[in-house]
Amino acid sequence: MTTSLNTSDIQTQMHQLAERLHKYNHEYYVMDNPTVPDAEYDRVFRELQALEQANPSLILADSPTQKVGGMALDKFEQVTHEVPMLSLDNAMEEPEFIAFNKRINDRLKSDQEFEFCCEPKLDGLAVSLLYVDGILVQAATRGDGAVGENITANVKTIKSIPLRLIGDSVPARVEVRGEVFLWLDGFKAFNENALAQGSKPMVNPRNGAAGSLRQLDSKITATRPLGFYAYSLGVVSDEVEMPDQHFARLEQINKWGLPLCPEVKVVKGVEGVLGFYADIQKKRNTLNYEIDGTVIKVNDIGIQDQLGFVARAPRWAIAYKFPAQEEMTVLRDVEFQV
Ligand code: NAD
Numbered sequence: 001m002t003t004s005l006n007t008s009d010i011q012t013q014m015h016q017l018a019e020r021l022h023k024y025n026h027e028y029y030v031m032d033n034p035t036v037p038d039a040e041y042d043r044v045f046r047e048l049q050a051l052e053q054a055n056p057s058l059i060l061a062d063s064p065t066q067k068v069g070g071m072a073l074d075k076f077e078q079v080t081h082e083v084p085m086l087s088l089d090n091a092m093e094e095p096e097f098i099a100f101n102k103r104i105n106d107r108l109k110s111d112q113e114f115e116f117c118c119e120p121k122l123d124g125l126a127v128s129l130l131y132v133d134g135i136l137v138q139a140a141t142r143g144d145g146a147v148g149e150n151i152t153a154n155v156k157t158i159k160s161i162p163l164r165l166i167g168d169s170v171p172a173r174v175e176v177r178g179e180v181f182l183w184l185d186g187f188k189a190f191n192e193n194a195l196a197q198g199s200k201p202m203v204n205p206r207n208g209a210a211g212s213l214r215q216l217d218s219k220i221t222a223t224r225p226l227g228f229y230a231y232s233l234g235v236v237s238d239e240v241e242m243p244d245q246h247f248a249r250l251e252q253i254n255k256w257g258l259p260l261c262p263e264v265k266v267v268k269g270v271e272g273v274l275g276f277y278a279d280i281q282k283k284r285n286t287l288n289y290e291i292d293g294t295v296i297k298v299n300d301i302g303i304q305d306q307l308g309f310v311a312r313a314p315r316w317a318i319a320y321k322f323p324a325q326e327e328m329t330v331l332r333d334v335e336f337q338v
Contacts, residue, residue, distance in 0.1 A: 085128060
């Protein structure tokens with residue numbers, strides 16, 4: 001016998017799920033110390049999302065599904081993003097990616113085979129880099145999407161991030177966004193060394209990257225094996241025309257001297273995306289940085305603009321993730337870096 005839930009039961013369930021997600025967000029984004037695997041977080045998030053889709057009038061004003069997860073710590077100066085730094089919706093399985101492709105076609109009232117820019121989903125921390133007259137003047141974390149942390153001094157220690165852009169097509173003001181992550185060989189060496197010295201190892205590369213970027217002493221950040229790959233533009237002054245394809249913009253960013261992930265590729269349609277996903281999944285364990293899936297973006301900026309955004313994510317992109325890895329790094333009697 002199936003029992004249907006009444007409004008008050010649904011509200012109670014929504015509150016309980018939201019409370020759990022608020023707690024997990026705090027542990028993950030503020031403490032850099034998650035207590036559940038990402039797969040568990042994603043499961044609870046989707047349970048709440050499903051309840052909300054079935055009962056849109058009951059969505060809580062502060063529901064974690066309606067906003068970007070992090071927050072800016074007040075030990076850093078705060079930076080208000082001129083263009084919000086959003087999250088991404090995600091697809092866990094092939095039918096969900098196919099549904100995404102259909103959704104965007106339905107919205108555009110079309111039946112086209114889109115060109116997609118396929119990128120590895122780098123498992124680090126989103127960072128915004130603001131260049132004025134070609135000089136790096138500010139670096140910030142995503143924070144809650146609207147306000148991030150000023151981490152300029154720390155970011156300046158990352159060797160692959162240029163302090164000055166090169167070339168003659170650099171806009172007077174340009175914000176490049178991308179992911180700061182830990183190189184895996186450096187992460188392993190750091191932890192081996194930490195254990196040998198009796199000091200604290202890092203829980204995992206993502207937490208290690210987040211902790212390294214949020215040091216109050218940038219000399220410590222300078223010792224960490226951090227890398228950076230650019231994946232988009234934020235604010236751009238309009239005296240220089242930018243290409244009208246996402247991938248061409250990435251190539252332009254690369255010409256200015258910023259690193260681009262070598263695995264990024266443009267493909268045609270759903271078949272092309274499924275091929276990229278399978279290839280990169282096979283390659284995953286050979287890469288020197290951690291990835292937890294792919295990010296698939298409509299390549300044409302005009303179509304991106306037509307599709308626009310929902311509260312916390314663009315409609316023209318999706319994180320098509322790899323199957324969940326349930327395990328958490330658990331080392332008994334070891335205290336970790338935070
Ligand atoms: P997300 O990680 O699903 O996607 C958005 C982020 O992807 C961007 O901010 C950017 O940093 C990153 N990214 C990597 N490669 C990219 C590329 N090529 N192009 C664009 N963006 C790229 O969303 P989120 O809001 O950052 O985090 C949510 C996820 O974090 C959850 O799905 C969960 O896996 C994890 N999480 C875990 C816990 C926990 O307690 N274990 C808590 C909160 C969040």
